[in-house]
Amino acid sequence: MLETFERAALEAGKAIMQVYREGCPSARKADNSPVTIADERAERIIIAQLEAAFPKTPIIAEESVAAGNVPVIGRSFFLVDPLDGTREFIDKRPEFTVNIAYISDGRPVAGIVYAPALGVAFAGENDKAEKLLVDDHFQVTQRTVIRVRPQPADRTALASRSHNSPQTDVFLAANAIAQCTNIGSSLKFCMLAEGLADVYPRFTRTMEWDTAAGDAVLRAAGGSTVTLDGLPLTYGKTSQAHDSDFANPNFISWGSARSALERA
Structure with a gap:
């Protein structure tokens, strides 16, 4: 599965970088979030790759959902954010990513996060995560296994730039965390996975396609x-009384498997 994710993400990243270099206007969706032709081109590429390889698996993709195309999901489905960090993309900051994840029984069990402007990707499946270096020809040149680090006494937090x-x-004050780095998109999950930081608290709204690949x-x-x-x-959170389908509650991501309650 990750091989398909990798091919789709790299091809989508190539299309995104063409638009990034040439520049493009942005528009606003119904929720007032920005969208560009790069989002739309990348999503078409990813959906085509996934449908060809896994024709029976539903795909929940951000721009398709915004257009009203929401397939019925079962126990397994894909979550796609073709361009996470559109604000970073528009502002010419390189922290935007391509996100593809596979969900099974409510868990993100496989995913890839590709930052084409940074030439790096992160992939995870079956308790193994890797960092991939990608060259200017969109070819993977190096793969390195990554792992979260033991929680230090002086922890580093990550927060959303936008x-x-x-x-x-x-939260930072309550947990005696003095150091916090702001970074865009799902790269925050990947920095935790790589052992470069320890915790990412999120208290503003996210959707499942924003988080699933990085969480995987x-x-x-x-x-x-x-x-x-x-x-x-x-x-796979649908029919939520308090929010729309696929909306996340507030969450904390940790560079360890222990829960927030265990840390209280």
Whole structure:
């Protein structure tokens, strides 16, 4: 499965980088979030690859959902964010990513996060996570197994560059975390997986396609993502009384498998 993810992500990244270099106008979707032709081209590429390899598996993709194309899901399905960090993309910051994940029984069990402007990707499946170096020809040149680090006494937190909140500052103070780095897109999960940071608290709205691929990489590397009650973040959340389909609650991602309740 990861081989298909890798091919789709690299091809989508190539299309995205063409638009990135040439520049393009952006538009606003119904939820006021930005969208560009790069999002749309990348999503078409990814969906075509997934449908060809796994024709019976439903695909929940961000731009398709925004257009009203929402297939019925079962126990297994794909989650696709063709361009996570569109604001970074528009502002010419290189932290945007291509995200593809496979969900089984509510868990993200395989995923890839590809940052084409940085020439790096992260993939995870079956308790194994890797960092991939990608050259200018969109070919993988190196693969390195990655793992979360033991939690140090002086922990480093990660926060969203574009979606930070006062609750994040409260969390950092309550957990005596003095060092916090802001970074865009799902790369925050990957930094935890690589052992470069320790915790990523998220108190502003996300959708499942925003988090699933990075969460899959993090869990494969030995980390965890939990809701504020300490339970694992699940996927495939539909018919939610308090929010729209596939919307996430607030969560904490840790560079370890222990829950938030165990840390309280």
